[in-house]
Amino acid sequence: MSLKEKIEENLRKVIDPETGLDVLRMELIRDLKIEEDGRVSLTFRPSSPVCPLAFQLASDIQQAVRTVEGVKDLGMDVDGFIHAEQLKQLLLREDKG
DSSP states (O other), X not given: OOHHHHHHHXXXXXXXXXXXXXXXXXXXXXXXXXXXXXXXXXXXXXXXXXXXXXXXXXXXXXXXHHTSTTOOEEEEEEOXXXXXXXXXXXXXXXXXX
16 A cells, blocks of 8 residues: 555544544545655645634644654645634644644
């Protein structure tokens, strides 16, 4: 199984509690890129600009990707969310701590 397939498999386990659908099926993950050296980048776009679950979903997405064997680094952007900057800062803190 490729690194991309492993990452996608983990992301399918991140479920939006309001819809019962995973973040890939809901198309909340965009621009998923995996480099050969294990660096991963993606954009998280919540289902609405005021999504009440965005912080939890973003944290769950970050955890799902980071726990895949072979992932060396994750760059995660947030788009289309009114608190995008605060969310990015929180993700950076979680990543370091």
